[in-house]
Amino acid sequence: MTGGTVTIPDISGLIIFTDLDGTLLDHQTYAYTEALPALARLRELQIPLVLASSKTAAEIIPLRRELGFAHCPAIVENGSGILEGDENATQSGDMYQSIRETLDALPPALRSQYQGFSDWSVEEVSRRTGLSLEQAALAKQRRFSEPGLWLGTDNSREEFVAMLTKKGLSVLQGGRFMTLSFGANKAQRMIEIARRHALETGHRAFTVALGDAGNDVAMIEQADLGVIIPNPGHAGIPRLAREDSGHIIRAAQPGPRGWNETIMSLVHTAAK
Template sequence: MSGFLVFTDLDGTLLDHSTYSYAAARDALRLLHHHGVPLVLASSKTAAEIAPLRAELGYPHVPAIVENGAGILEAHAKAGEDRGDYLEIIAILNALPGRIRACFEGFSDWSVGEIARHTGLPAEEAARAAARQFSEPGIWLGSDEELAAFEAELAKYGLRGRRGGRFYTLSFGATKASRMAEITARARPAPITLALGDAPNDREMIEMADYGVIIKNDHGAELPALDGEAQGRVIRTDLSGPAGWNRAVIDILSPHFGAKT
């Protein structure tokens, strides 16, 4: 083991926002594998989506954070079938006053074809994205005032909404950062953590890490200054997506391994 533990967002970070390719990050991925650095995928994606990607990247033995932190896909586990949380979320959502409910369109409102259109995923992968267990992503169509009323109604049931790079997601409140703390606490000895992301739902994870990286986001609002940025513990990339991810991982980790780039 290297002594490091890397946590990464996927869409717009390790994966290109439009093509979902990680090709531009191959050099850094090779560096991680060479030095035995575990890579924890932390995404809004479902377990059904993350399990094959985790295996493809060569990390089936490492837990993954799924559905924006609403759940964990344990090491070597396959996507589960328990949808209890998700069905409860949909029931709460559909019980909201009609005027407020109409301002939110989620995956449960869309066909697989519509999910494919909103995400840019092929139909087979869109079907995996629909296999939700813990959270409901969607699009907010109302005003800021209506959003405040929507969130106040959700809070009565313990639900909260969070903005990601692409969608606004409803869950019972666990976050990428809380799951990051949980997974880090399991590691012995305590690892040095690196976290990378590009969206508001990555903020706490990036701030919590020993090293944090804000990946340039060409498709959304720039994150405000984060804790640790003024001290250099959190940095921003000039390149977006996997190209920025690749450069940041190499620049941060290579000095610790004596690697040349």
């Protein structure tokens, strides 16, 4: 089948990587109802679905189970960690305290212009994200990254990023939050999982990556086929070079509706 001008051989090696907020999940409501037909089709054809999100493992575990893909690994906290595909999966490593210590070592005048999840109560996280109190509590259970908001000027932001970069932290701007981490990104984790999948199945992995924001760009660009989901809630992703060759396409509709239409179209022809 084709996606743009890219040929997808068949479903044997197909593996889907997807962002959540603003992509599979509605930007405002976090609902995925409109994507139910495509989710059911992926389960029917046993095509792996790897959730790739800024969300924590505590958030991903119940959602992954609810979607019917508990057996698939997930990329958590913007690629800072991998949650293995198991009902009782755990993550190794804990970098959160080091991130907090690095952040708090900045000059107070600069540090005060950034507010992260650890600076906020559960109620404040809920208010700023639109999550329920229960979901916000799970979002605060971080191990690899610190999302937050920059409240200062552009010039101060450049200084903030430069100082953290010198200390080994990466700074990634997503659709809502600026996220700090020491870890890898979604693209690097996608490549790692795809290689493992190929070894386990004996088929070359063909990766499809869907996302809506800047923190998804590397993953979209590295995939065999990248899909940009429009999001009216923010500026979105500017035109990327690989769109000219058809290696990156754009969904016609935002959020789970566009996600559903794209996946159904890709899988329909690949399954023939």
